[in-house]
Amino acid sequence: MLERITLERRANPGTVLSIATYSGALALAIVLSLAVIIAAGVPTGALFEELIVQVFFSPAGLARTLTMATPMMLAALAAALCLRLKFWNIGIEGQLLLGAIFATTVALYDIGGPLRLPLMLIASALGGALWIAAPVLLKLRLGVSEVIVTLLLSNVAFLFLQHLLFGPFGDTSHNFPTSPVFDETEKLVRFGFGDTNLGLVIALIAVAAIAVMIHRLRFGFASRFSGDNARAAQALGFNTNRIMLVSILLGGAMAGLAGGVIVSGTEFRLTQAVGVNMTFNGIVIAALARNEPLWIPLVSFCIAGLNVASATLKVFYGVSEGVVLIIQGIILLTLVTCQFVATYRVSISPAATNRGLV
Amino acid sequence: MIEFLTAWLASLPGFMTPLLLASVGLIMCERVGVLNLGIEGVMALGAMTGAVVALAGYGPWPALAAGAVVGVVISIPFAIAVIVFRAPQIPAGLALVAIGIGTSEAVGRDAAHKPFAGLEAVALPEALINLPIIGRMLFQQDSVVLLALLIAAVSAFVLYRTHHGLRLRAVGEDPATADAAGVNVQIYQIAAVVTGSLLIGLAGAYLSVGGSQIWTEGMVAGRGWISLALVVFAQWSPVRAIFGAALFGGAEALIPRLQILGLEVPIYFLSMTPYVLTIGILILISLRGRARQVEPGFLGRPYIRQDR
Numbered sequence: 001m002l003e004r005i006t007l008e009r010r011a012n013p014g015t016v017l018s019i020a021t022y023s024g025a026l027a028l029a030i031v032l033s034l035a036v037i038i039a040a041g042v043p044t045g046a047l048f049e050e051l052i053v054q055v056f057f058s059p060a061g062l063a064r065t066l067t068m069a070t071p072m073m074l075a076a077l078a079a080a081l082c083l084r085l086k087f088w089n090i091g092i093e094g095q096l097l098l099g100a101i102f103a104t105t106v107a108l109y110d111i112g113g114p115l116r117l118p119l120m121l122i123a124s125a126l127g128g129a130l131w132i133a134a135p136v137l138l139k140l141r142l143g144v145s146e147v148i149v150t151l152l153l154s155n156v157a158f159l160f161l162q163h164l165l166f167g168p169f170g171d172t173s174h175n176f177p178t179s180p181v182f183d184e185t186e187k188l189v190r191f192g193f194g195d196t197n198l199g200l201v202i203a204l205i206a207v208a209a210i211a212v213m214i215h216r217l218r219f220g221f222a223s224r225f226s227g228d229n230a231r232a233a234q235a236l237g238f239n240t241n242r243i244m245l246v247s248i249l250l251g252g253a254m255a256g257l258a259g260g261v262i263v264s265g266t267e268f269r270l271t272q273a274v275g276v277n278m279t280f281n282g283i284v285i286a287a288l289a290r291n292e293p294l295w296i297p298l299v300s301f302c303i304a305g306l307n308v309a310s311a312t313l314k315v316f317y318g319v320s321e322g323v324v325l326i327i328q329g330i331i332l333l334t335l336v337t338c339q340f341v342a343t344y345r346v347s348i349s350p351a352a353t354n355r356g357l358v
Numbered sequence: 359m360i361e362f363l364t365a366w367l368a369s370l371p372g373f374m375t376p377l378l379l380a381s382v383g384l385i386m387c388e389r390v391g392v393l394n395l396g397i398e399g400v401m402a403l404g405a406m407t408g409a410v411v412a413l414a415g416y417g418p419w420p421a422l423a424a425g426a427v428v429g430v431v432i433s434i435p436f437a438i439a440v441i442v443f444r445a446p447q448i449p450a451g452l453a454l455v456a457i458g459i460g461t462s463e464a465v466g467r468d469a470a471h472k473p474f475a476g477l478e479a480v481a482l483p484e485a486l487i488n489l490p491i492i493g494r495m496l497f498q499q500d501s502v503v504l505l506a507l508l509i510a511a512v513s514a515f516v517l518y519r520t521h522h523g524l525r526l527r528a529v530g531e532d533p534a535t536a537d538a539a540g541v542n543v544q545i546y547q548i549a550a551v552v553t554g555s556l557l558i559g560l561a562g563a564y565l566s567v568g569g570s571q572i573w574t575e576g577m578v579a580g581r582g583w584i585s586l587a588l589v590v591f592a593q594w595s596p597v598r599a600i601f602g603a604a605l606f607g608g609a610e611a612l613i614p615r616l617q618i619l620g621l622e623v624p625i626y627f628l629s630m631t632p633y634v635l636t637i638g639i640l641i642l643i644s645l646r647g648r649a650r651q652v653e654p655g656f657l658g659r660p661y662i663r664q665d666r
Contacts (some may be wrong), residue, residue, distance in 0.1 A: 006663065006664075007444075007662045007663070007664065008662075008664050009662065009664060040464065088448050090452065138640075138641065138644075142641060142644035142645065143644055144640050144641060144644045145590075145640070147395070147448065147586075148583060148586050148587050148590075148636070148637075148640065149637055149640065151580070151583045151586075152580065152583055152584075152587070152633040152636055152637055153633075153637070155579075155580045155583075155630075155633050156630050156633050156634065159626045159627075159629050159630045159633075160626065160630070162626050163624055163625075163626035163627060166626070167624065280452070280455075280456055283449070283452060287449060319464075320463055320464035320467055321463065322459070322460040322461065322462070322463030322464035322465075323460065323464050324460070325456045325457075325459055325460030325463070326456065326457050326460035326461055326464065327460075328453075328456050328460075329399075329452075329453040329454065329455070329456030329457035329458075329460060330453070330457065332449055332450075332452065332453035332456070333435060333436070333439055333445075333449075333450055333453035333454070333457070335449075336439065336445040336446050336449045336450050336453070337438075337439040337443045337445045337450070339445065339446075340443040340444060340445065343444070344444065344662070
């Protein structure tokens with residue numbers, strides 16, 4: 001059987017095949033995910049109620065889903081901006097934490113007077129950009145793999161957060177590692193619908209701004225070109241290094257802003273839980289949205305729903321939080337594996353000289 | 359001072375062994391061109407499995423074996439995705455991380471924070487153990503420490519002194535040429551990834567069964583990522599990985615020692631040192647420009663015969 005199978009790269013998969021591949025992968029991922037949830041002990045009859053109705057159609061559930069989707073959109077932008085230039089940002093959590101730390105610093109030291117809240121958000125974006133500056137510069141100057149550096153810097157950022165929470169930023173009124181609660185002027189406005197807050201609008205504006213940049217501005221065109229074929233872009237006189245630097249710093253800034261929005265919009269203080277699993281959420285959302293900013297809000301909404309549902313499943317059915325992680329892994333693996341169908345043409349030739357799947 | 363040195367050196371092999379096993383496992387994968395980012399998740403699963411089996415009372419060796427086998431099982435979907443279906447290796451590896459960590463959390467919930475009887479040090483004459491400074495480092499260790507060194511040596515022998523090793527390296531270096539010479543590229547890749555995952559799973563199991571003798575969520579704590587950098591440092595050679603693991607393990611072993619000394623450095627900054635050291639070493643290697651030369655030529659790229 002295997003003897004006669006050969007692979008060929010498709011020059012252009014075409015719209016129909018691309019959409020069919022994507023939908024097929026999604027369907028397969030959903031079936032596998034449901035199987036995992038059922039195996040984890042959720043009764044089949046409760047699936048629709050818990051995963052769809054409670055999360056998207058009940059007011060409380062919808063509010064929680066929208067609140068959770070807010071930082072996820074920004075984290076996904078961070079992943080997508082970097083991935084478009086084939087830069088693997090696997091340290092979104094680290095940039096997010098730095099953003100949260102910078103925003104908290106502005107809040108705790110009462111910097112900026114009446115402009116404190118905008119200053120907190122700007123500081124958070126700066127913190128995120130700062131944390132990704134080292135990996136991108138190391139990659140551009142010395143060719144150091146960004147994969148390992150961004151990963152390790154995430155661990156460093158988390159240890160730095162712990163240092164602050166158990167030290168200078170710690171709230172001395174209780175024994176839990178959190179910062180003191182922010183003042184009223186340091187909190188984003190709430191809409192009166194659960195915890196949803198101005199952060200949602202900020203995230204949507206960021207999505208729109210980046211979509212405009214990528215699709216309408218000269219810089220966006222150059223960065224798309226540079227991401228598709230860096231060598232050709234360079235040959236045509238584009239400064240690919242500068243394009244990469246600016247895009248990646250912008251990506252880091254988005255991750256930082258996610259941290260700023262979390263502390264000023266929902267948590268109102270710095271905690272150890274800020275940013276948990278955000279790297280993976282961001283990358284999965286970006287992969288599902290195929291790095292297209294305009295798809296990010298919808299995908300974030302769905303993935304946020306999954307996370308919200310997991311909290312309920314944990315309480316009512318004793319399902320571990322690890323299950324969400326497994327499902328996200330399954331979605332990502334299914335998605336990249338099924339890409340095979342659109343990327344390669346499989347031909348079965350009668351010649352018996354080829355061996356294996358080559 | 360002598361007391362400090364003795365205690366530090368005595369704890370070094372315990373920190374070095376999981377890094378060595380993991381990086382030799384990674385070298386196997388990377389030598390056939392497969393970048394296995396999933397290592398952090400596979401180690402997490404190995405650690406959990408080892409603890410569960412040890413807690414069930416089967417003893418340390420079956421626990422280690424179970425961790426290694428589960429490491430292979432969880433890596434099979436990844437291997438099929440990247441080798442058969444040519445999926446991009448970085449996202450596929452990340453997916454493996456999520457599946458591994460997620461499974462270890464979901465399955466191991468009841469095993470967390472429960473101490474169990476793990477590996478014991480091999481019983482050797484007191485006279486040897488009491489030798490100044492190096493006595494405990496050399497003679498008061500469990501047998502996996504020795505096994506890991508043997509595995510590194512055997513891997514080096516297989517890679518550099520056998521036909522299979524030559525073919526294996528050729529597959530990662532230049533699969534088109536290997537293919538033309540009649541080597542079945544995919545079979546070698548699958549065999550190497552399976553062997554590598556076995557060692558990575560064992561490395562994870564050693565963390566719980568050999569080292570801490572207790573399992574907690576997140577106990578791998580970036581050791582998989584550090585191993586990825588260690589492979590670059592070792593220039594994809596199992597023998598150099600021994601020195602790399604000793605260096606990184608030695609730095610890690612220093613942290614609890616310095617804490618005991620009551621040093622004034624804040625504990626969380628001290629805990630950052632392995633990660634910062636790793637980045638520093640990566641920068642040094644790049645400055646010397648050696649990494650690019652010795653990196654397997656086809657690392658991280660999918661091969662199809664059309665490209666030949």
